[in-house]
Amino acid sequence: MNHSNNSQTADDTVRHMTETWLEMVGDLIAKNRQAVIVASKNGDLPKVSVSQTPTEES
Amino acid sequence: MSLISRFFHVFLGKDITALLLKSSTGSRASGGITESELIRLESSVSRSIFGPLPNGVVSRDFFNLDKKTWIWREACQDQDGLIRETVARYEVQPGGVLKILPGHRYYFLEGNELHNFILAVQSYYSLVSREIYEPKPQLED
Numbered sequence: 446m447n448h449s450n451n452s453q454t455a456d457d458t459v460r461h462m463t464e465t466w467l468e469m470v471g472d473l474i475a476k477n478r479q480a481v482i483v484a485s486k487n488g489d490l491p492k493v494s495v496s497q498t499p500t501e502e503s
Numbered sequence: 504m505s506l507i508s509r510f511f512h513v514f515l516g517k518d519i520t521a522l523l524l525k526s527s528t529g530s531r532a533s534g535g536i537t538e539s540e541l542i543r544l545e546s547s548v549s550r551s552i553f554g555p556l557p558n559g560v561v562s563r564d565f566f567n568l569d570k571k572t573w574i575w576r577e578a579c580q581d582q583d584g585l586i587r588e589t590v591a592r593y594e595v596q597p598g599g600v601l602k603i604l605p606g607h608r609y610y611f612l613e614g615n616e617l618h619n620f621i622l623a624v625q626s627y628y629s630l631v632s633r634e635i636y637e638p639k640p641q642l643e644d
Contacts, residue, residue, distance in 0.1 A: 460598075460599055463599075463600075463617075463621065464595055464596070464597065464599070464600075466621075467571075467595045467600065467621070467624060468570060468571060468595055470567075470624055470625075470628050471567055471569065471570035471571055471572075471595065472570050473628065474545075474567050474570075474628065474631070475569070475570050477631075477632070477635075477636040478538055478541045478542075480636075481536060481541060481636065482535060482536055482537070482538060482541070484535075485535030485536040486535035487535075
């Protein structure tokens with residue numbers, strides 16, 4: 446059994462899964478934003494809440 | 504809009520919190536909320552991920568620019584009082600996460616740096632989902 450090839454395959458698999466997961470997160474964020482943008486243009490305030498946690502600018 | 508144009512447009516935006524609060528009272532400006540404004544809001548919410556600012560660091564921003572691009576921006580004040588900004592761009596590519604730095608430097612993330620980046624993305628998504636958008640199931644790596 447070629448352990449080097451198995452290790453390479455495992456690394457490739459992990460890399461692919463990581464890439465897939467990151468793309469999924471990016472896609473979800475984009476969809477969230479679009480939903481808010483569309484709702485705001487339609488005059489429907491989305492379920493957007495701003496935490497009252499003080500920021501550095503406040 | 505090009506990637507660079509979008510990037511600079513984000514940092515020329517208005518204060519998102521005030522905009523959203525104003526919107527919530529019904530006095531919404533025509534056109535509604537823009538993506539840039541939402542990005543700025545997400546960035547402000549996500550600052551807690553990295554803890555308090557170290558000495559000399561004036562500000563930090565980490566945000567998702569588009570589906571495959573993340574931005575890290577840090578402003579530091581040097582001994583002369585000048586503010587110097589460092590911007591790193593992270594691109595999700597088939598070969599991995601490519602980190603692009605000023606001066607045409609770039610490399611694929613590995614090891615702890617890759618692990619920390621993934622944790623930051625996970626925290627970012629959890630925070631903005633909870634604080635800004637509707638609650639969603641937590642992502643699991």
